[in-house]
Amino acid sequence: MAAWATGINLVLGTAVGWLLARKAFPGRELVDAILTLPFVLPPTVLGYYLLVLIGRRGWLGGWLHDTFGINLIFTWQGAVIAASLVAFPLVLKAARTAFEAVDPQLEQAARVLGLGEWAVFFRVTVPLAWPGILAGTLLVFARSMGEFGATLMVAGSIPGKTQTLSIAVYEAVQAGQDSIANTLVLITSVTCIIVLLVAGRLSPPGTRR
Numbered sequence: 001m002a003a004w005a006t007g008i009n010l011v012l013g014t015a016v017g018w019l020l021a022r023k024a025f026p027g028r029e030l031v032d033a034i035l036t037l038p039f040v041l042p043p044t045v046l047g048y049y050l051l052v053l054i055g056r057r058g059w060l061g062g063w064l065h066d067t068f069g070i071n072l073i074f075t076w077q078g079a080v081i082a083a084s085l086v087a088f089p090l091v092l093k094a095a096r097t098a099f100e101a102v103d104p105q106l107e108q109a110a111r112v113l114g115l116g117e118w119a120v121f122f123r124v125t126v127p128l129a130w131p132g133i134l135a136g137t138l139l140v141f142a143r144s145m146g147e148f149g150a151t152l153m154v155a156g157s158i159p160g161k162t163q164t165l166s167i168a169v170y171e172a173v174q175a176g177q178d179s180i181a182n183t184l185v186l187i188t189s190v191t192c193i194i195v196l197l198v199a200g201r202l203s204p205p206g207t208r209r
């Protein structure tokens with residue numbers, strides 16, 4: 001689930017981050033604020049919004065079910081959607097900051113040398129912004145792995161199908177299985193520490209603490 005959510009957010013977060021960093025349009029900061037809402041909204045609220053959207057009676061979920069027979073609730077795909085939504089602002093903010101730090105004169109110089117817009121983006125802009133984007137992507141992985149509230153509401157906790165590490169920890173504690181809970185907590189903590197250390201090394205020097 002975390003791997004899928006990370007891949008989806010890498011693509012979408014990079015694209016939207018570049019759009020917000022490079023294109024001026026009415027309501028740009030409002031769009032940024034809306035896309036950053038998962039930072040501050042409780043995960044259960046996000047989970048409720050997803051139920052309204054992709055549930056069997058939701059306008060998108062109902063259409064998918066009636067047209068294609070697709071049901072996203074209580075599936076691993078639903079868990080991926082929930083984790084992607086919750087973690088999206090992490091890569092969005094990192095990507096936007098990274099793109100804004102790229103000197104536009106370097107991009108213009110590439111155009112003068114004959115590169116097209118796509119070539120400028122993939123050969124100049126992305127390589128220069130990549131450390132910041134990758135740092136945000138690593139944080140997305142850690143956040144997705146630990147997501148609890150929205151995932152539980154949308155996908156439930158089906159062992160081997162939709163149960164995540166954080167949900168497994170909760171259920172182990174509830175069942176009094178302390179040894180299992182300790183093992184899962186250790187795995188999660190070590191993984192997150194490693195991710196944070198790597199992300200910190202990839203962040204621009206001026207943003208490190």
